[in-house]
Amino acid sequence: MTLAIVESRVDRASTHICDRLRERADWTERTDDSRPDADGGGTYYRLEDAELRSFDDLHIDLESPADAFDCDPDLLVFASRHSGDTGALLTGHFTGNFGPAEFGGEPDAVADAAPNALARLLAAFDEYAPEEYEVGMEATHHGPTDVGCPSLFAELGSGDEQWDDPDGADAVARAILELRTVDPHRSRQVVGFGGNHYAPRFERIVRKTSWAVGHVAADWALEAMDHPTAHRGVLERAFDASEAKIALLDGEWPVLEETLESMDCRIVSETWLREVDDRPLEVVDRVESDLGAVDDGVRFGDRLADPFAVVDLPADLVSTAQGIDPDRVRAIVETETVAFTTDNGGSRVGSRAAIPESESETAETDSEGKSEREDPSSDALETIIEELAGVLEEKYDAVTVEDDAVVAEETAFDPRLARQVGVPEGPKFGALADGESVTVDGETVSPERVRTERTRRFPI
Structure with missing residues (x-):
């Protein structure tokens, strides 16, 4: 120079x-x-x-x-x-x-x-x-x-x-x-x-x-x-x-x-x-062709892998996790994807993503002895699901990842039970929901008395 x-x-x-x-x-x-x-x-x-x-x-x-x-x-x-x-x-x-x-x-x-x-x-x-x-x-x-x-x-x-x-x-x-x-x-x-x-x-x-x-x-x-x-x-x-x-x-x-x-x-x-920014333009072109346009809300993650697979994210799981901690959900998806769709002007993670194909695909044999390969994007998608399940743990008492769903269990305030024991709707409902005891007609109602166990399944 x-x-x-x-x-x-x-x-x-x-x-x-x-x-x-x-x-x-x-x-x-x-x-x-x-x-x-x-x-x-x-x-x-x-x-x-x-x-x-x-x-x-x-x-x-x-x-x-x-x-x-x-x-x-x-x-x-x-x-x-x-x-x-x-x-x-x-x-x-x-x-x-x-x-x-x-x-x-x-x-x-x-x-x-x-x-x-x-x-x-x-x-x-x-x-x-x-x-x-x-x-x-x-x-x-x-x-x-x-x-x-x-x-x-x-x-x-x-x-x-x-x-x-x-x-x-x-x-x-x-x-x-x-x-x-x-x-x-x-x-x-x-x-x-x-x-x-x-x-x-x-x-x-x-x-x-x-x-x-x-x-x-x-x-x-x-x-x-x-x-x-x-x-x-x-x-x-x-x-x-x-x-x-x-x-x-x-x-x-x-x-x-x-x-x-x-x-x-x-x-x-x-x-x-x-x-x-500095991402390879050939990868950008394929993302916009396969996933969607940047100007329509597609955003890029941290992974620069190519090839990649476009997959559907578990919508209910993503939505619920974003309701708990949207910044953490965004970080999880950004870390594990090449790109992903967004909603609300780019502020929330959407329903689809481009995910790196696994570097090592393991061959399996089916019942007829034919060689099969696992879904090459499964590793990254499983990581996203596991991390999102971790976000649910901030709200739910127990969270389990099963083959077809994330199962979340909680013991929560039940308005129906509160009404049955005579608690009027209003501030006392709020107190019980926050874990505080209330008094109704001289009787103490504890939060444990008006709680019920709930189970939610998030299909994956």
């Missing part, structure tokens, strides 16, 4: 960041007489895995800046200012134009993105930012669109005070240096569409999931782009430049959805990305 860093001499935030970069590492000073000083030649700086060069122009006006570097960079970072009415802010973003090119680059063009590097940059900003600074991610905007390698902007903002702040500049410099060890791309990333310029939905994905986010076309960029079908090329380029095949939309964009679907692009929800 080799990192190229671009300094713009007309951007004083950039020069301050790069001054701190030069102070923070043991650079070797070199001279390049093959290029003008204005275009990255003259004095430049090298580390084993990084190179820093200075240019006279603003970053947005540079064309193919990677060509100026001897290190054949895998990633290029523009150390830059951020301008706006946002106060002290450190930001990162990719470059390009989903439509006209008002601030550098070409229209309908985007540069190669570095989704994983942006995720690492935001995490480093979080670590190094002075207390008064916010950290954020911006949508794709401005040039350059032809860089020569994956790139991103690392910015210090948002006004004169911050551009001259040594602590802010140092935070950006330290974050940039951490990018020397990062692969620009992850194995999974998405392209974002919609939302505001500071992209909160897409920043949540970067921060809270294993997914990285490449190019983001904010609301204003989509409006500037106009009709998506007339700009299909830049949409395709955004996916190629982000090394992504999946899209996340913020807002309602029906024509854009149709266009993306015609490009064989998969459109997913934020819920889908959160729930899938």
Whole structure:
């Protein structure tokens, strides 16, 4: 991994960041007489895995800046200012134009993105930012669109005070240096569409999931782009430049959805990305095919086994156990399954699950001497049933797991017996149910006197 860093001499935030970069590492000073000083030649700086060069122009006006570097960079970072009415802010973003090119680059063009590097940059900003600074991610905007390698902007903002702040500049410099060890791309990333310029939905994905986010076309960029079908090329380029095949939309964009679907692009929800997280996508696809869609309430368990079997969970047992301790039931099912259905907006375990097939299937012989195999999912299902029976023990006096049912026995307050001995309904019913004696017409009625034994069977 080799990192190229671009300094713009007309951007004083950039020069301050790069001054701190030069102070923070043991650079070797070199001279390049093959290029003008204005275009990255003259004095430049090298580390084993990084190179820093200075240019006279603003970053947005540079064309193919990677060509100026001897290190054949895998990633290029523009150390830059951020301008706006946002106060002290450190930001990162990719470059390009989903439509006209008002601030550098070409229209309908985007540069190669570095989704994983942006995720690492935001995490480093979080670590190094002075207390008064916010950290954020911006949508794709401005040039350059032809860089020569994956790139991103690392910015210090948002006004004169911050551009001259040594602590802010140092935070950006330290974050940039951490990018020397990062692969620009992850194995999974998405392209974002919609939302505001500071992209909160897409920043949540970067921060809270294993997914990285490449190019983001904010609301204003989509409006500037106009009709998506007339700009299909830049949409395709955004996916190629982000090394992504999946899209996340913020807002309602029906024509854009149709266009993306015609490009064989998969459109997913934020819920889908959160729930899938780092799970193998081939397993996710089979779960959604065999069990149900994540957006319809399917949730993933802790087991990553494949193959798996889809089974019915014992509904009455699950429902009763959830009435006793829903969090424990959820933990039991999550621990033993690949995935499971849910009800009530995902808050309660549903009636079906994908369960790992046993690693060792034992062969048995039937009455005719033919070899049979036990149900490959029986081990996991039996464990779930046994654990759910354990939940029932919190309420019932005795719980037994039989071949076809879980049997629960309890001695409980019987309203019928209470009425027979003259106890009026109301507070005294409650007292007896809580195990307290009551007095009726001068006679003491103990809770044992109005209890009866009950047996419930939960089919499995």
